[in-house]
Amino acid sequence: MDLGLEGRTVIVTGASGGIGRHIARRFAAEGADVVLTYHSSAENARGAAEKLAADHGTKAMAARFDLGDAASAPALVEAVLAWSGRIDVLVNNAVRWGATAPDTTGSFEDAPDEAWQAVVRDNVEGALRLSRSVAPHLRRRRWGRLVHVSSSIATEGMTGGEYYGAAKAALHGFSRSAAFSLGRDGDILSNVVIPGLTRTETNTHIVDSVPPEYAQRHPIGRLLHGDEVAAAIVYLGSAANTGINGQAILVNGG
Template identity: 30%
Template sequence: MSEQQQNPVTQHPQPEFEQQDQQHPGHTEEMRPEPDHGESSYRGSGKLEGRRTVITGGDSGIGRAVALAYAREGADVLFTYLEAEEKDARETVRLVEDAGRRAVAVPCDIREEAACQALIDRAVEEFGRIDVLVINAAYQMSQPDSIEGITTEQFDRTLRTNLYGMFWLSKMALPHIPEGGSIINTTSVQAYKPSPHLLDYATTKGAIVTFTQGLAQYLADRGIRVNAVAPGPVWTPLIPATMPDTEEFGKQSPLGRPAQPAEMAPAYVFLASQEASFITAEIVNATGGTPLP
């Protein structure tokens, strides 16, 4: 990130934004303001030199910012995207390759066990091992009527994307993660302060915290660390694609704005790096000032 000291309140765009609606899963270039993934600001220093990394949902948002940062830190990146996000995926490929690293983009719906196995097989074929597995892809859909508006279909999709995919990929990747490797999950402020309109999503994010802490204890003696990042509101395509009101999104945070994806990436870099060697079973909160347990 930029070394220039700035006021975090005014460093990035603040609400009110223009109202904008997109079909799920949403596209970066249609957003106003366009998200910042660190294209002009992130500077690497070799923290992940030679690492082989896998990132789910790397086409846009937090996933793209992490892919860019990992590449600039010296890592090769294989990432997943949905077929509808191919244009965004091509831009992530460009950013990784411009950093001088290998980029492998794989269309994959992690709701399907076979697709998860094919993804891990592809990663091993391409890289030989998986040093860092970042499970970031997620599904949410706001329902103003909370439980009364959440259909079984939506509940199933949310759980299969956010939990089943995490379970399958972690289990399948383990034989290919060497000592010193790590798994990094993405939970949310919703795990601790659930919004009624995101009840199913918040439920999965709470489960991710528990899964992270339990798996970390199991894998500690293998020298594999497991941690998670808990973002607050972040300006990504998921917002106009799943939320009815984008005008004041993020205004509720103490900093008065949503985060940009670029502001999340350093946490994922740190947790993947050797500098975090004594950190496992931890949740790094990046909420813009919202206190969490």
Template identity: 35%
Template sequence: MDNDRLEGRVALVTGGSRGIGAAVARQLAAQGADVALTYRQDAERAHQVAREIEGLGRRALALRADNADEAALTGAVRRTAETLGRLDVLVANAALFPSGPLEDVDTAQLDRVLAVNVRAPFVLARAAAEHLPPGGRIIGIGSNVADRVPFPGLALYAMTKTALVGLTKGLARELGPRGITVNLVHPGPTDTDANPADGPNAPAISGLTALGRYAAPAEIAAVVAHLAGPAAGYVTGAVVPVDGGFSA
């Protein structure tokens, strides 16, 4: 749709080298945005996504940044604004997916997961807010398990993704007077390297959705891109499930 076009806008997508993050980066570029993306380890995949974005006629920037490193995150925001000239959209996507019994979670793992999944989105939003103009967008990527935890072993992950609900609503109130919207997308089971649709647990997980299947990453990206566009200018503080009816 024309009112979802993003020409002249610059986006930063964390964790943009694969899965949902890569799909979001590609979709934003397809709708006209220049896109920076962060990665932690796989430089080749990140630069491949950047080349695909450039193939769409947009500018791209691949930045190494560990989500647990506050200085790296603020540096990624700064470099995006300096290199691409501005920052209009932040998509906080990068996250860890811990699972396992409660008694196996030690303090070191707890602290790292909280740093990556909760502290990082706050740090990114704080840094991005210095650059975002009226009409700016902050979009978090949460999880369906914030609404429904279907299996044991997900307490730590569910806690971190639930924390993003409060962050989203608080930031929406704080940044709303500046014309900046803040929203959270809760994907359901999505076909990625970390959770493939043909994996051993996929039939059981698919059966928990109303549609009986996994999402393609592009289906999540389409909703994120809509929230990034002009048509969603009156949507803020919202938690948007894109979960195939998982939480219905």
């Protein structure tokens, strides 16, 4: 299937590792020029960008993006336009876990204000700021795709994930309404992907510690790999997707 991505420019935030690297790789394999953003792992992101360009014969760029920095989103958009001259797809994949999310022993009300507020603000405001910065360019071209990567914590819950889950759930509401607004100005679609616990190269220590019974909750009886989640994200961000819009889609094996 031709996904209609050749020559398009795609921004994938948080692409230096985890699911983000798989997303960037799949877009590049479809002929897209890919911007891989990172927060602190500049060397990893640059190495990944160089490998994408070499493997797929497309352009790839590493650029810093900080969810918590209000100036970071417009600076990123300016850098991408200077590099490519266009923006077609934005995948909001970057996250800030913060100190409270992995804590499964404490009480959420005991988290210091500065800790939980940073988790909520950065994850919500960072994605919204970048969406706001990209939107005018999508409207101008009358074509674009937004894909926001959420988490099953937003729908299923997890002790210790109260604030992270709240932030991810906010993306669902934003994307649904943004789909109406953007759709007035062209073939511009906005969707949310909700991965479950997903196996990647960087979280083996986590998924290997999960009891086998957890995977058995899913009909396929196993956890998905990052590349499988990335496949759904790339489809939603492609020209082949002409009708899935304003949706929050679980990608977790059932």
